[in-house]
Each structure stands twice: as structure tokens, then as C-alpha cells.
Amino acid sequence: MAWIILIVSGAFEAVWATALGKSEGFSKLTPTLVFFGALVVSMGGLAYAMRDLPTGTSYAVWVGIGATLTVVYAMATGAEAVSLVKAICIMAIVGGVIGLKLAH
Incomplete structure (x- = not known):
């Protein structure tokens, strides 16, 4: 169960990171509200998962999922260029x- 929560909270990291960029320095209300809501869910899920999983593994997986989904979303929407690299x-x-999941 901790792994599922960690994966979901990693996805919410991508949501808050994207919303943060769209908030334009917290000057736009809707993205700002999405940012704070997703931040609470994401951090809460990470904290919950860390009750059963090692801190280093949890954080690395959480960041990896969030970073990957953030970049993939940006490329899919055209906000960022797609490249082989x-x-x-x-x-x-x-x-x-x-690899971190398999090593655990």
C-alpha cells in the first residue's frame, strides 16, 4: 500500500509543479489553488509512505515520478520541445x- 500511495503522491508532485509554473508567481488564482491543494496531497502521501519505506528510496522515487511526469506533460502540451536526448x-x-523498487 505504501508504494501505491508513493506513486500517487509522485503524480501529485507533477500537478503542483505544473500549477506552480502556470500560477505566474501566485498571481493567477486557479493555478495557485491547484498548486496548494496538490502540494498538500503530494507531501501528505510522501509522509505516509515514509512510515513504511526508507526515506532515501521514498524521496528518490517521489521526485523521479514527479520530474518525469512534469517533463512528459510539458512535452505533450507543447510547452517544451521533444528531443531524443x-x-x-x-x-x-x-x-x-x-530499480529502486526492485532493490527494496
């Missing part, structure tokens, strides 16, 4: 997250 780097992050 970025795709390879994303696959490396995903491989590292999977």
Missing part, C-alpha cells in the same frame, strides 16, 4: 525508479 534521460529516470 530528453526521451533517453526520462527513460533513465524511470529505470532508476524501477
Whole structure:
């Protein structure tokens, strides 16, 4: 159960990171509210998962999922250019997250 919560909270990290960028320094209300809501869910899930999982592994997986989803979303929406180098780097992050899960 801790792994599922960690994965979901990592996805919410991508939500708050994207909303933070769209809030334009907290000057836009809707993205700002999404940011704070997703931040609470994301951090709460990370904290809950860390009750059963090691801190280093939990944090690395959480960041890896959040970073990967944030970049993939940005590329899918056209906010960021797609490139082979970025795709390879994303696959490396995903491989590292999977490796941490398998090593646990």
C-alpha cells in the first residue's frame, strides 16, 4: 500500500509543479489553488509512505515520478520541445525508479 500511495503522491508532485509554473508567481488564482491543494496531497502521501519505506528510496522515487511526469506533460502540451536526448534521460529516470523498487 505504501508504494501505491508513493506513486500517487509522485503524480501529485507533477500537478503542483505544473500549477506552480502556470500560477505566474501566485498571481493567477486557479493555478495557485491547484498548486496548494496538490502540494498538500503530494507531501501528505510522501509522509505516509515514509512510515513504511526508507526515506532515501521514498524521496528518490517521489521526485523521479514527479520530474518525469512534469517533463512528459510539458512535452505533450507543447510547452517544451521533444528531443531524443530528453526521451533517453526520462527513460533513465524511470529505470532508476524501477530499480529502486526492485532493490527494496
